[in-house]
Amino acid sequence: xxxxxxxxxxxxxxxxxxxxxxxxxxxxxxxxxxxxxxxxxxxxxxxxxxxxxxxxxxxxxxxxxxxxxxxxxxxxxxxxxxxxxxxxxxxxxxxxxxxxxxxxxxxxxxxxxxxxxxxxxxxxxxxxxxxxxxxxxxxxxxxxxxxxxxxxxxxxxxxxxxxxxxxxxxxxxxxxxxxxxxxxxxxxxxxxxxxxxxxxxxxxxxxxxxxxxxxxxxxxxxxxxxxxxxxxxxxxxxxxxxxxxxxxxxxxxxxxxxxxxxxxxxxxxxxxxxxxxxxxxxxxxxxxxxxxxxxxxxxxxxxxxxxxxx
Amino acid sequence: xxxxxxxxxxxxxxxxxxxxxxxxxxxxxxxxxxxxxxxxxxxxxxxxxxxxxxxxxxxxxxxxxxxxxxxxxxxxxxxxxxxxxxxxxxxxxxxxxxxxxxxxxxxxxxxxxxxxxxxxxxxxxxxxxxxxxxxxxxxxxxxxxxxxxxxxxxxxxxxxxxxxxxxxxxxxxxxxxxxxxxxxxxxxxxxxxxxxxxxxxxxxxxxxxxxxxxxxxxxxxxxxxxxxxxxxxxxxxxxxxxxxxxxxxxxxxxxxxxxxxxxxxxxxxxxxxxxxxxxxxxxxxxxxxxxxxxxxxxxxxxxxxxxxxxxxxxxxxxxxxxxxxxxxxxxxxxxxxxxxxxxxxxxxxxxxxxxxxxxxxxxxxxxxxxxxxxxxxxxxxxx
Numbered sequence: 001x002x003x004x005x006x007x008x009x010x011x012x013x014x015x016x017x018x019x020x021x022x023x024x025x026x027x028x029x030x031x032x033x034x035x036x037x038x039x040x041x042x043x044x045x046x047x048x049x050x051x052x053x054x055x056x057x058x059x060x061x062x063x064x065x066x067x068x069x070x071x072x073x074x075x076x077x078x079x080x081x082x083x084x085x086x087x088x089x090x091x092x093x094x095x096x097x098x099x100x101x102x103x104x105x106x107x108x109x110x111x112x113x114x115x116x117x118x119x120x121x122x123x124x125x126x127x128x129x130x131x132x133x134x135x136x137x138x139x140x141x142x143x144x145x146x147x148x149x150x151x152x153x154x155x156x157x158x159x160x161x162x163x164x165x166x167x168x169x170x171x172x173x174x175x176x177x178x179x180x181x182x183x184x185x186x187x188x189x190x191x192x193x194x195x196x197x198x199x200x201x202x203x204x205x206x207x208x209x210x211x212x213x214x215x216x217x218x219x220x221x222x223x224x225x226x227x228x229x230x231x232x233x234x235x236x237x238x239x240x241x242x243x244x245x246x247x248x249x250x251x252x253x254x255x256x257x258x259x260x261x262x263x264x265x266x267x268x269x270x271x272x273x274x275x276x277x278x279x280x281x282x283x284x285x286x287x288x289x290x291x292x293x294x295x296x297x298x299x300x301x302x303x304x305x306x307x308x309x310x
Numbered sequence: 311x312x313x314x315x316x317x318x319x320x321x322x323x324x325x326x327x328x329x330x331x332x333x334x335x336x337x338x339x340x341x342x343x344x345x346x347x348x349x350x351x352x353x354x355x356x357x358x359x360x361x362x363x364x365x366x367x368x369x370x371x372x373x374x375x376x377x378x379x380x381x382x383x384x385x386x387x388x389x390x391x392x393x394x395x396x397x398x399x400x401x402x403x404x405x406x407x408x409x410x411x412x413x414x415x416x417x418x419x420x421x422x423x424x425x426x427x428x429x430x431x432x433x434x435x436x437x438x439x440x441x442x443x444x445x446x447x448x449x450x451x452x453x454x455x456x457x458x459x460x461x462x463x464x465x466x467x468x469x470x471x472x473x474x475x476x477x478x479x480x481x482x483x484x485x486x487x488x489x490x491x492x493x494x495x496x497x498x499x500x501x502x503x504x505x506x507x508x509x510x511x512x513x514x515x516x517x518x519x520x521x522x523x524x525x526x527x528x529x530x531x532x533x534x535x536x537x538x539x540x541x542x543x544x545x546x547x548x549x550x551x552x553x554x555x556x557x558x559x560x561x562x563x564x565x566x567x568x569x570x571x572x573x574x575x576x577x578x579x580x581x582x583x584x585x586x587x588x589x590x591x592x593x594x595x596x597x598x599x600x601x602x603x604x605x606x607x608x609x610x611x612x613x614x615x616x617x618x619x620x621x622x623x624x625x626x627x628x629x630x631x632x633x634x635x636x637x638x639x640x641x642x643x644x645x646x647x648x649x650x651x652x653x654x655x656x657x658x659x660x661x662x663x664x665x666x667x668x669x670x671x672x673x674x675x676x677x678x679x680x681x682x683x684x685x686x687x688x689x690x691x692x693x
Contacts, residue, residue, distance in 0.1 A: 009536045218368050
């Protein structure tokens with residue numbers, strides 16, 4: 001029963017289920033790379049899911065929905081940036097506040113949109129390529145947002161590791177004093193990274209409501225924001241690893257259903273636990289090995305005040 | 311420093327995982343907003359009966375809570391009862407406070423519509439002996455606390471007949487919520503309906519562990535469709551499984567309320583609740599002063615459960631045999647527990663009930679096995 005068809009449809013589903021995670025993970029990676037820990041991913045994601053859906057309902061244009069979902073994510077991220085960067089507040093607490101804020105606001109305003117029908121983003125079957133045996137189904141039958149996510153991961157990788165801006169971002173996250181001393185505007189970099197991160201997380205939410213589940217309902221992110229936080233750690237703050245991680249975590253979710261459908265009884269509780277266990281194992285491994293490549297940005301979560309040593 | 315911080319993150323991730331896990335089990339949708347009682351308009355000014363409803367999830371426009379709210383609107387319209395409701399009330403969280411507030415505000419009857427409200431209802435009822443409480447789907451009663459529920463398995467059985475008649479691959483998918491007796495009973499009744507018309511067909515069960523996660527429920531449905539299932543049934547509140555069937559061009563059977571609008575082509579019928587029947591009965595009893603604590607568990611003969619209108623694709627002969635089975639309940643030709651009448655075999659082929667033996671209500675309420683044409687396992691600690 002575990003034939004090639006099973007595997008290829010599993011892989012195709014993994015990409016679908018992993019894409020919202022990928023957007024959120026890329027966004028949070030960018031934010032954390034600059035030294036800002038934004039635990040509000042779940043709240044930003046649900047806000048993006050709602051905004052994207054509502055704008056698509058109102059305008060009939062799902063892409064406008066995606067854009068506004070990004071802006072809504074930015075708006076929430078701005079609150080976090082203001083508290084974290086300008087007010088030097090406790091970042092985990094502000095982040096958790098963002099979660100409650102996002103869930104609350106969307107629960108309140110989203111009520112009248114439950115059951116509405118929006119215009120959705122549908123898969124496109126790329127001519128010729130999508131008819132390839134197996135590979136076609138796995139790689140070339142997705143919606144445009146799924147492809148954009150992978151391109152974004154590449155762009156982010158290039159930005160972070162191959163450009164001067166990336167160097168400034170990483171320096172800001174690792175050692176803001178040093179960055180400051182060579183003329184990098186630490187606060188500015190952190191604001192930009194947090195806002196852009198929020199934009200991407202918001203799009204991840206819109207993917208859920210407009211391309212994946214294709215409906216809006218209160219609390220529909222159902223913990224995917226938290227999974228993304230785990231994914232950032234899992235991927236070692238590397239955009240390229242985030243791609244694999246997101247598809248892997250998405251795939252684990254789908255795998256439990258697929259195994260059940262062919263009659264292999266694995267308790268769903270177990271499969272839901274796996275991503276967190278894997279993350280903790282990776283984390284332990286990285287602490288033990290002390291490998292820089294796995295490490296968090298050294299100044300992550302620490303407010304930067306010029307001239308004041310931590 | 312770095313190590314310490316990583317440990318902190320690890321703890322945060324672990325806590326988040328636990329939180330997500332807990333929320334996943336019962337009412338993940340019930341944790342976000344603080345419920346405030348919503349008062350709805352009253353028809354006339356004279357001294358009327360006041361009834362309050364406590365819901366576990368947002369009303370939305372499909373699903374369990376929506377079905378109860380239709381009942382609330384019905385008694386408001388027909389009996390002129392002044393009603394109020396609080397939705398999205400967390401079980402074991404805000405529930406006791408919300409119920410108590412309604413009692414303090416002088417509501418005559420308070421309906422609590424989720425199993426998890428049972429203890430809170432009993433607790434508050436002790437402090438307000440003059441208020442009538444009605445708890446849906448529970449088993450604890452008191453002088454002033456009655457319970458009510460519907461024999462949904464009867465409608466499930468009929469909807470299973472439709473699925474069994476319509477499948478061509480003889481593989482029917484069932485997207486199941488959480489392994490509790492109510493869900494298992496629904497699956498078995500459905501499977502017995504399938505078997506009645508199509509002994510060759512099997513019901514494939516996939517558990518999502520959710521009551522409302524459209525993403526996961528859609529994936530579960532797609533997994534079943536990928537394995538060749540051409541009819542998809544479901545238990546959860548979200549219509550995601552219906553949409554998956556619509557997108558993939560297979561049939562579907564809905565639940566709770568008529569889900570046809572979410573899948574106009576796929577949707578064959580839904581097993582639906584009609585709570586207005588029970589609410590009307592209770593309100594009439596209260597109005598006449600004859601109310602007493604009862605354990606109501608009514609079926610299709612009273613109209614508490616039933617089927618949504620059929621899709622045009624369902625042929626006349628199928629409609630006819632389903633209607634004939636339905637009439638058996640109404641005419642009293644079969645016991646209320648039907649289709650749980652022997653011979654019933656479990657998945658291992660053991661005879662659970664011999665020919666002609668009827669399962670008791672207690673056995674129905676604690677059901678923990680699958681009948682023989684179900685493929686899948688019941689996740690349980692004992693296995």
